[in-house]
Amino acid sequence: ADPLRIGERTLDSRLLLGTGGFARLQTMEQAIRASGTALVTLALRRVDPDQRGSLIDVLDRCGVELLPNTAGCFTARDAVLTAKLAREAFATDLIKLEVIGDDRTLLPDAVELLAAAEQLVADGFVVLPYTNDDPILARRLEDVGCAAVMPLGSPIGSGLGIRNPHNIELIVERAGVPVVLDAGIGTASEAALAMELGCDAVLCASAISRAEDPVRMARAIRSGVEAGRLARTAGRIPRRTHALPSTPVAGTPDL
Template sequence: MTGTGKYRSIEEMQQSVIASGCEIVTVAVRRVQTKAPGHEGLAEALDWTKIWMLPNTAGCKTAEEAIRVARLGREMAKLLGQEDNNFVKLEVIPDLKYLLPDPIGTLEAAEQLVKEGFAVLPYINADPLLAKRLEEVGCATVMPLGSPIGSGQGIKNEANIQIIIENAGIPVVVDAGLATPSEASQAMEMGADAVLINSAIAGAKNPAAMARAMSLGVQAGRLANLAGRIPVKVYASASSPLSGTISD
């Protein structure tokens, strides 16, 4: 999954989405509706017959705001031809410095949106108990952060994300903080079902090239996970047999 924010131009965004090969693109409902800088014409810039729109509630500080914006996002998707699109990336972020999601507000909003028929994809801290609770109320996925949004710190919560993946009965998407293809690959090697990457692509010197690199990283990580890595050992293990060696 990729995002549509922070690009230097609409053209760079379009090129990057194509280069990434992604099938789901997230769009900030509020920024599109208000025609915020960099978002003018964004809704019309992509071919929504080929890409699934994931409206998000970016900019919402409370559960009530997020619920309202999610409803607007569903209507926006319908206007753009996706009549059966009930997806919403749920973000409830009152913290403007670190952009950390509010766990209580997120859970409250998720419960209501699920009741209204939304497929809820909540953005959360890497909290295994919250992830399980969101699964229990009917969320379609959980999206734990690797590190704070746009920070480029990579995966700082590996142990907790691993617990979430091991215990989840729904897909797990690592979202936020990833900066390099190796980090995207790491998330997939851990068993994540997907990653969502925006800042690392949009802020790169060559966004389209970085989008392609991220795509390859995701593919490599997924294949590695399916292949099954060798166990970690505290001692060496020769790759060639010790029998049949030449001796005096």
């Protein structure tokens, strides 16, 4: 009833999942089902080709679409090559484009990212770039034809949540494509906040896969995304410096 449209695809869930970090495939399967996700990302470079089969089997069984990503690429050239390999390996034109600047922060490299996005769009990919929270870069990624923008809340795996909500609001305000909050989410309230800021979806990996109870956290974040989506469109009350009684005094009984 409230589908997410990315390019020509229609997805029934606003929560995207990553496959990295699960201790066991079985837990991953249960978490995917509990999350209700329809789109799951996996790193070509980080999937052992020997085990790729069993991973794909699980995703098939869950009925989710694959979103290959270029995790581990440091240059546009590297990312473009990886994307092409992924297209062949997974038979999809979808690509989550990651071009990072270093190993320590895993933050995106704006210049290489934009260059890679441009080439991949030209080559027919449906490009979903993992970007920092820079409103100008988000706009440029959209301008070169990306199907969505995926700004981070904070560094990958940090669990620091959304460090700069103001920037996310600026990105949302001007975006003509879906905005997917990617990276940094640690718990359900942060996923809800992302949606309340106007994001169209949230991607979680470590927050779920590395939680003590991944399946329960998948349910938690699923509810958080739904809560935030509803709240965004329900029209929240304004913030006030002082109090406002919930009702005016009326009919005070005589004491």
